[in-house]
Amino acid sequence: MKTGTLIKILVLLLFLIIGCIKVKQELFPTMVQTVPPPSEELTGRQTPLVIATGDMSGVYFPMGEAMADLFRKYNGRASGTQVTHASIQNTKLVSQKQAELGFSTVDVLALPETKKREILALTGLYSNFIHIVTTDRDIHTLEDLRGKRVSIGTVESGTKLMSERILKAANLASNEMDVSTLSFTQSADALRNGTIDVAFFSSGLPNPVISELASEMKISLVPIPKQIAKSLHEEYEFYTPDEISGQTYHGIESTPTLAVKNVLFTYPDLPKQEAYQIVKTLYEHLPESQNDRPEAREINLSEATAGIPIDFHPGAKQFFKEIIH
Structure with missing residues (x-):
């Protein structure tokens, strides 16, 4: 084959390849686009705030959803809920740092097998x-x-x-x-x-x-x-x-x-300022939760620390000290 003919064939093949790539880009754009960068919410230094709740047909779950909405709205914190078997499982998840917050009844917190050193109260809530x-x-x-x-x-x-x-x-x-x-x-x-x-x-x-x-x-x-x-x-x-x-x-x-009273709790390693802000946000915007959730109307700041058999987180203590004084 002559050299000139070979060059013509190679040039024709090159044009065909370029044309195929262009068609592929037009017909299947997602196949050639780069993956978009993760959202700022996911790449922030803070980890998502997970609330261990209970059965979706109970009250823990919608109450947890309402709290997660408050924390996202007013703290700018990525927050969500986890469906669980409720109180006993919640104490285990939080103590093992598989969730940041959890709900529990007071009787479960008082059980001898509950690892009281690995969980700290943030506030008392409504009653079950x-x-x-x-x-x-x-x-x-x-x-x-x-x-x-x-x-x-x-x-x-x-x-x-x-x-x-x-x-x-x-x-x-x-x-x-x-x-x-x-x-x-x-x-x-x-x-x-x-x-x-x-x-x-x-x-x-x-x-x-x-x-x-x-x-x-x-x-x-x-x-x-x-x-x-x-x-x-x-x-x-x-x-x-x-x-x-x-x-x-x-x-x-x-x-x-x-x-029996309910309690919102966390683990000791949650930073003091974060714990403080969680409790502060909950009470500053309590009327908003009360409009959405009937049981939230039972949450009473004056009884928030009464009758709870585990220690309070330093951040929660700071908040209640400021409120009392």
Whole structure:
């Protein structure tokens, strides 16, 4: 082949290659674009603020979402929530620094196995109320739970801890019932389907899944007798006799029960200024949370540090000292 002909062929091939590249860029632009740089939110020196909450159908989760919104809006902090089995699991996640913040009931914080040196309180919150929900018209008292199918809450939840203590105080052994450990969502579905007769919920008021259930079908709440409530308060001072108002759920009258305080906590290594700012933001913008979340209306600054069995974070101490003075 002549040299001139070879050069012409090479030039033609070169033009064909360039043309193919141009067509590829026009038809498949994402294949040749460079990856955009990470957002400033992800590349900042601060790690995202993760809040360990609970079941999505409980109150911890939406309350955590509301707090995360506040921290993003007013602190410029990347924040999010993590669905968990609630209190007991939350203490483990925070103590292991797998979450920065967590919710827990006071009774779980007081357990001997809770690693109190690895978690510190930020503030007390609203109270959880025990709901003993049934669709069985023959169940009116705790005694009626014998022989019934009962969900006592998930493993590693404050619901299960409190349920077991109530049943023990009522002299009800687990082998006298068909016991299951379902989440709030699973319990509600099982009540709808008739696969369980009773479910325990430890929750702020109102609990979304119970509200939904009450709007769909006839349900009732089993009362906790005053004597049992009194004996549990004497044994565990953080359990308080209370009642679920008849205005809380459709078709349900006021029901005597037990309440227990909730706490927002963190780990000791969270910088003092960050802890201070978290608590300050929560209280400065509390009305905003109260508009969005009914249970937030129970949060009371004057009772924020009362009855909590773990130490407070230095940042939280600074905030409350400033407020008091």
